[in-house]
Amino acid sequence: MTNRFSDCTSLLKEHQIFQILSEFSPEFVGSIPIGVELPQSDIDIICELKPSLLKVLDSFSSYPGFQLSEKVLSKVPSIICRFRLGSEKVEIVAQDLPPKKQIAYLHMIIEEKILKEKGDNFRLSVLEKKKSGKNTEEAFAELLGLEGDPYFSLLEYGKRTNE
Incomplete structure (x- = not known):
C-alpha cells in the first residue's frame, strides 16, 4: 500500500464518503490501491446502481467540480459522479452489478x-x-x-x- 492510498483513505473517511454510499457497497478501486498511480490519478470508487443512488450522489453537489453523467463503459450503462475533495479528484461509477463483479x-x-x-x-x-x-x-x-x-x-x- 502506498502513502497516497492511506492519505486518500483518510480523506474519504474524513468526508464520510463510504458511509454515505454504504447501501451501494462502495469499493475503492483503480491505480491508487495497487500503487501504480500518477499524481493526477483520480480516487476511483465503484458501487451498485440502485434507485435511491441519484439522490445520494446529489448530496455531493456542494463539492467543487461536481458533475453527474451517464455513459456506457465496457458495454455497461453507468452513472458517473465526479467532484473534488481538497486536491484530490473523485470519480464514483455506479453500475447495475455488484461491485466485485464490475470490470474495474x-x-x-x-x-x-x-x-x-x-x-x-x-x-x-x-x-x-x-x-x-x-x-x-x-x-x-x-x-x-x-x-x-x-x-x-x-x-x-x-x-x-x-x-
Missing part, C-alpha cells in the same frame, strides 16, 4: 496479482508507460504482450492465469 474491480484484482508475481521492476515499467500517456490497462496489456482491446484482453489473461 476485476481489473484491479488481476493487476494486483500480476504486480505481486512480476515484482517492482514491472511496476516501474507500468508507471513509465502511464507517464508516456497509456492508461493502466493499456500499460499492463502492452507489457504482457496482450493483443486486442486491453480491457478485455486483461480479463482473459486473468482467467487464463487462474484469477
Whole structure:
C-alpha cells in the first residue's frame, strides 16, 4: 500500500464518503490501491446502481467540480459522479452489478496479482508507460504482450492465469 492510498483513505473517511454510499457497497478501486498511480490519478470508487443512488450522489453537489453523467463503459450503462475533495479528484461509477463483479474491480484484482508475481521492476515499467500517456490497462496489456482491446484482453489473461 502506498502513502497516497492511506492519505486518500483518510480523506474519504474524513468526508464520510463510504458511509454515505454504504447501501451501494462502495469499493475503492483503480491505480491508487495497487500503487501504480500518477499524481493526477483520480480516487476511483465503484458501487451498485440502485434507485435511491441519484439522490445520494446529489448530496455531493456542494463539492467543487461536481458533475453527474451517464455513459456506457465496457458495454455497461453507468452513472458517473465526479467532484473534488481538497486536491484530490473523485470519480464514483455506479453500475447495475455488484461491485466485485464490475470490470474495474476485476481489473484491479488481476493487476494486483500480476504486480505481486512480476515484482517492482514491472511496476516501474507500468508507471513509465502511464507517464508516456497509456492508461493502466493499456500499460499492463502492452507489457504482457496482450493483443486486442486491453480491457478485455486483461480479463482473459486473468482467467487464463487462474484469477
